[in-house]
Amino acid sequence: MTSTDLSALLSRPFTLAVAARHGVGRSVVRRLVRDGDVRRVIHGVYVGAQVGDTPQVRAGAAVMVMPRGAVVCGRTAAWLHGVRVPADPRDAARRTAPVEVVVPVGAVLPRRHGCRARTMALAPGEVVRLAGIPVTSPLRTAADLARTSDRDTGVVVLDGFLRAGLIPPAALAGLVGRYAGHPGCRRLAEVVRLADSRSAGAEETRLRLALPGAGLPAAEVGWEIRSAFGRVLHRFALAWPGALVGVRMTEDRHWVRARQRSIAGQGWLVLDCPRAQAGTDPAATAARIGSELRLRERRNAGDLAA
Template identity: 85%
Template sequence: MTPTDLSALLSRPFTLAVAARHGVGRSVVRRLVRDGDVRRVIHGVYVGAHVDDTPEVRARAAVMVLPRGAVVCGRTAARLHGVRVPALPRTQARRAAPIEVVVPVGAALPRRHGCRARIMALGPGETVWRAGIPVTSPARTAADLIRTSDRETGVVVLDGFLRAGLIAPDTLAALVERYAGHPGRHRLAEVVRLADGRSAGEDETLLRLALLDAGLPAAEVGWEIRSAFGRVLRRFALAWPGARVGVELTDDRQWVRARPRSIAGQRWLVLHCPTLQARERPTATVARIGSELRLREHRNRGDIAA
């Protein structure tokens, strides 16, 4: 085997059988592992050490050695669809997340280090292909994650699928109906009611939920103020147009004093909310936004009365 051929072999996950077909014996693979040129992805599958350890690489490795009909699902499937899933608690995230797969009813449940498998029947249209890997469809992936996660994770996930255009908003009612007889159906219905694809990311979604839980009026998500010619002048993560209050998430470490600003001929109160504080001190963040919103509404009522 030439160096070029060996490089091509190591650039993708391979089994010992695949290596043998390329003229690379078991002893050579073991030596490459020992020398640090090759690493084991999961039991029985290897890849060159220079290849990044991504969900796609590990998923591709898993389907090579799992029973026929195995399909990547859960968090792994979401990542392959390009949708970010909130991180697991620190106690669970110290090791690389296992590749989640389902195998058809009647197949033996595989037990391989680095894989988490379960037996489940998938319906028509619930399997798609991503980069040559069988994956549960966006709708099935979202439904599975939502039904088995907490509310916040579920809304973040569904917001992500909606934002990416992988699930259409007008199909959400059918999604709830499709899984009406499954465990977690009430959580799915709740998440569908709260989801909004206009959210730009996890931090915006979690702040929106925290404000709702505190009893504040529902905010408009991703509110844009446009010029007479349609140009976007300002985008707020969350906004209350009636009170003309908008929240922007920033990289600042501290709050910047809220000041009214003229935007498209209207006086808006712009709240520059530090993302880090919203993430680490959600209660204090919600209290501050609520206080500013109530004060603004009180002043607006005074202006009208005057």
């Protein structure tokens, strides 16, 4: 084998059987691994060390050693669709999350390090191919994750698919009926009810879901203030336009800070909210926002009384 042929082999995942067909024996692969030129992606599948460790590479490796008809699903499928989702709590101690795969009903459930497989029936329209990899469709992927995750994570997932335009908002109406009878269908119905494509990220979604627990009224999501010519002057993650109070996500690490700002000729109370804080402790963040909102309302009432 020439160096060019070897480079072509190492540029994508391969098994020992594939290597043998290219004239590269098991001992050579072991030597390449030992020398650091090749790494193991999952048990039984290798790739050149120069190839990045991405969900696409791991998913492509997994389907090579799964039973015929295997399809990438769950969180791995979401990543392949371009939607970042919260990690599975079961994988908190893992350096790399396993590739999630579904195999046809009746197939032997494989047990392979680096993969998490389950048996499930899929309709023909629920499978698509991304870069040659069979993956559950956006609608099926979102429905599966919404059914099997906690409520807030499910809403984060569905918001992400809606925001990316992978699921038409009109499709939500039939989503619950489509998967009626599946495990977790009640959770799916709740998630669909709470989903909102205007949310710009997971932190905004989690903060929005924490508002009722802090005794706060529903907020406008992704509220935009526009000029007379339609230009967006400002976007709030959450806003109460009647009270002229808006929440703006920031990247700093300070607590929620309030400041007055004139926007489009109106005096808004802008609450700068650390994005990381909203994601890790949305309840406490919502409580802080609530105290600022109630203070604003009391001041407004005092001004009217005067």
